[in-house]
Amino acid sequence: MNYxxxxxxxxxxxxxxxxxxxxxxxxxDKQKYNISDVEVESNLIxxxxxxxxxxxxxxxxxxxxxxxxxxxxxVLELEKDKTTKSKTxxxxxxxxxxxxxxxxxxxxxxxxxxxxxxxxLAIVEAMKMQNELPSPRDGIVKKIIGKEGEQVDALQVIVxxx
Amino acid sequence: xxxxxxxxxxxxxxxxxSKACKELGISTVGxxxxxxxxxxxxxxxxxxxxxxxxxxxSSYLNIQAILEAAKKTxxxxxxxxxxxxxENEKFAKACEDAGIIFIGPDSKALSLxxxxxxxxNTVKKLGVPIIxxxxxxxxxxxxxxxxAKDVGYPVIIKASMGGGGKGMRVVYNENELEKSIAAGQxxxxxxxxxxxxxxEKYIEQPxxxxxxxxxxxxxxxxxxxxxxxSIQRRHQKIIEETPSPALDNxxxxxxxxxxxxxxxxxxxxxxxxxxxxxxxxxxxxxxxVNARIQVEHPITEMVTGVDLVRQQILIAAGEKITxxxxxxxxxxxxxxxRIYAEDPDNNFxxxxxxxxxxxxxxxxxxxxxxxxxxxxDIPPHYDPxxxxxxxxxxxxxxxxxxxxxxxxxxxxxxxxxxxxYLKRIINSKDFAKGNYDTHFIDEHEEKLFPKQEKLDIAxxxxxxxxxxxxxxxxxxxxxxxxxxxTPWQELGKWEICSLS
Numbered sequence: 001m002n003y004x005x006x007x008x009x010x011x012x013x014x015x016x017x018x019x020x021x022x023x024x025x026x027x028x029d030k031q032k033y034n035i036s037d038v039e040v041e042s043n044l045i046x047x048x049x050x051x052x053x054x055x056x057x058x059x060x061x062x063x064x065x066x067x068x069x070x071x072x073x074x075v076l077e078l079e080k081d082k083t084t085k086s087k088t089x090x091x092x093x094x095x096x097x098x099x100x101x102x103x104x105x106x107x108x109x110x111x112x113x114x115x116x117x118x119x120x121l122a123i124v125e126a127m128k129m130q131n132e133l134p135s136p137r138d139g140i141v142k143k144i145i146g147k148e149g150e151q152v153d154a155l156q157v158i159v160x161x162x
Numbered sequence: 163x164x165x166x167x168x169x170x171x172x173x174x175x176x177x178x179x180s181k182a183c184k185e186l187g188i189s190t191v192g193x194x195x196x197x198x199x200x201x202x203x204x205x206x207x208x209x210x211x212x213x214x215x216x217x218x219x220s221s222y223l224n225i226q227a228i229l230e231a232a233k234k235t236x237x238x239x240x241x242x243x244x245x246x247x248x249e250n251e252k253f254a255k256a257c258e259d260a261g262i263i264f265i266g267p268d269s270k271a272l273s274l275x276x277x278x279x280x281x282x283n284t285v286k287k288l289g290v291p292i293i294x295x296x297x298x299x300x301x302x303x304x305x306x307x308x309x310a311k312d313v314g315y316p317v318i319i320k321a322s323m324g325g326g327g328k329g330m331r332v333v334y335n336e337n338e339l340e341k342s343i344a345a346g347q348x349x350x351x352x353x354x355x356x357x358x359x360x361x362e363k364y365i366e367q368p369x370x371x372x373x374x375x376x377x378x379x380x381x382x383x384x385x386x387x388x389x390x391x392s393i394q395r396r397h398q399k400i401i402e403e404t405p406s407p408a409l410d411n412x413x414x415x416x417x418x419x420x421x422x423x424x425x426x427x428x429x430x431x432x433x434x435x436x437x438x439x440x441x442x443x444x445x446x447x448x449x450x451v452n453a454r455i456q457v458e459h460p461i462t463e464m465v466t467g468v469d470l471v472r473q474q475i476l477i478a479a480g481e482k483i484t485x486x487x488x489x490x491x492x493x494x495x496x497x498x499x500r501i502y503a504e505d506p507d508n509n510f511x512x513x514x515x516x517x518x519x520x521x522x523x524x525x526x527x528x529x530x531x532x533x534x535x536x537x538x539d540i541p542p543h544y545d546p547x548x549x550x551x552x553x554x555x556x557x558x559x560x561x562x563x564x565x566x567x568x569x570x571x572x573x574x575x576x577x578x579x580x581x582x583y584l585k586r587i588i589n590s591k592d593f594a595k596g597n598y599d600t601h602f603i604d605e606h607e608e609k610l611f612p613k614q615e616k617l618d619i620a621x622x623x624x625x626x627x628x629x630x631x632x633x634x635x636x637x638x639x640x641x642x643x644x645x646x647x648t649p650w651q652e653l654g655k656w657e658i659c660s661l662s
Contacts, residue, residue, distance in 0.1 A: 007621075033622060057573045058627060071570040072615075073579070
């Protein structure tokens with residue numbers, strides 16, 4: 001069986017073949033592992049990879065899989081339709097959005113303002129930290145969607161550029 | 163002794179305080195904002211009262227609502243925890259006026275030590291060294307410019323009423339000054355309800371070392387040694403340890419005595435912390451007094467065996483400190499790591515959201531002061547602290563190994579957190595050597611990025627899970643949580659009407 005996961009915007013291919021009590025795994029057509037002693041529960045996966053034992057806590061959400069290995073977290077995304085992904089990316093280039101839910105403290109620009117890459121377009125406060133949202137490029141402010149003093153959600157667009 | 167105490171805070175510290183109360187036979191009242199109704203701290207209280215909407219100014223900073231809650235529940239005292247109203251003299255005064263005991267110093271002492279500028283002036287008179295800087299509060303940009311030129315750039319802007327790095331900005335030249343003052347004022351207003359900021363010389367390569375002091379109403383005063391808090395991000399501590407690897411016994415005793423002098427001169431009671439900066443030549447400067455229980459208080463409890471929250475309550479109830487200075491010893495070594503909902507790989511951006519899976523470490527010498535549970539939502543309105551992992555062992559090396567292993571066992575899935583990042587700091591060579599200052603994180607930025615060494619293992623686990631059918635389009639947990647609805651949700655939209 002072949003599986004695909006995205007990790008940090010890169011797609012990884014995992015080939016998993018059952019052979020008697022073992023699994024033979026090939027990652028990205030290169031790296032090979034022999035997997036044995038597999039135990040899979042909803043939140044815990046145990047196995048030996050080339051005789052080294054791993055116990056991994058995990059959680060599967062709708063399109064993501066969260067894992068913790070030796071104190072480090074990994075988030076694997078199940079492969080999605082590519083067209084929707086490129087569309088959201090394009091929107092990001094023209095707009096400034098809040099990376100997290102928070103309070104929209106200030107919008108120091110107005111519609112029609114010429115802005116440079118790096119100019120602060122909005123200040124969002126979350127968890128008592130103020131975060132300045134910089135313009136991704138040089139441009140002109142086309143639309144301001146948020147209002148000062150309003151609560152914003154993660155990925156909510158606040159300012160759009162022309 | 164008190165019969166009932168209201169705890170005017172949330173999260174792990176509210177739970178910590180409630181436990182100390184219960185051990186003294188005191189019942190507890192918890193308070194909550196609208197979004198905090200499902201929060202863990204309320205599960206540890208004997209009674210709970212809603213105090214307002216989710217933004218801090220409407221709830222945990224709402225003096226009137228908190229006092230009303232105390233009156234309504236007949237609480238005799240209020241413990242403010244840390245942050246929020248902990249060092250707010252108006253709140254302490256309002257408690258005094260309402261005949262409720264504020265567990266902390268009285269409003270007079272609080273006003274003195276809380277005002278960083280006034281306390282600098284008091285301390286200077288005692289002969290304790292201070293960092294050169296402004297001697298008054300002003301909003302006049304010219305005076306800021308003048309002071310900055312006097313002491314020389316770089317300078318640091320600080321909230322006069324603040325602590326914990328809120329409102330702080332380092333300024334390297336005059337062009338940045340105005341913007342940094344404005345940003346500092348905004349943050350100070352939102353965090354402390356007061357926008358006053360001041361300026362002082364920025365000490366380069368400093369270590370942040372603080373001393374814990376207890377003082378009762380009868381003038382008995384002891385210190386409980388130091389905490390080294392130099393590992394900071396955005397001027398906020400994330401790892402603390404005691405004893406400090408930078409102090410020898412002579413300096414330790416000297417700084418402890420200076421700390422007591424500062425507390426005595428302010429006629430300060432209950433628990434307080436005197437913060438010092440230590441420069442690269444091991445010269446120390448008084449920084450400020452933190453008039454509250456500190457986030458990092460557990461490491462002092464681990465090495466001295468003294469329960470600081472219990473001591474705070476006993477002193478506030480009018481009891482004498484029975485411990486003598488020569489009975490206080492540092493036994494072994496303790497380290498604390500603060501677990502935050504934030505993304506260390508992306509400029510520490512806060513990461514509120516739902517904790518999908520949680521497993522906390524345990525075992526010999528391990529203490530977890532936690533404010534979270536599996537399935538809880540971390541709201542965006544408050545400090546991103548989730549919990550604290552504290553370890554104790556016989557010596558520094560063993561403590562480092564113990565906390566490194568415990569961090570591996572600490573599993574929080576669903577939101578970004580700093581567990582892996584903390585582990586990378588703890589395991590770094592410079593930390594092992596005790597060779598660090600408050601710039602450690604900036605200087606080690608590259609080295610502290612995750613190496614993704616176990617990505618292959620993660621991918622194998624993902625494939626095995628999928629193969630076993632556990633990675634469904636919608637997990638059981640999701641189904642369960644979407645199916646569960648309250649009667650209010652089933653009722654749909656509704657409003658209260660008055661017929662007149």
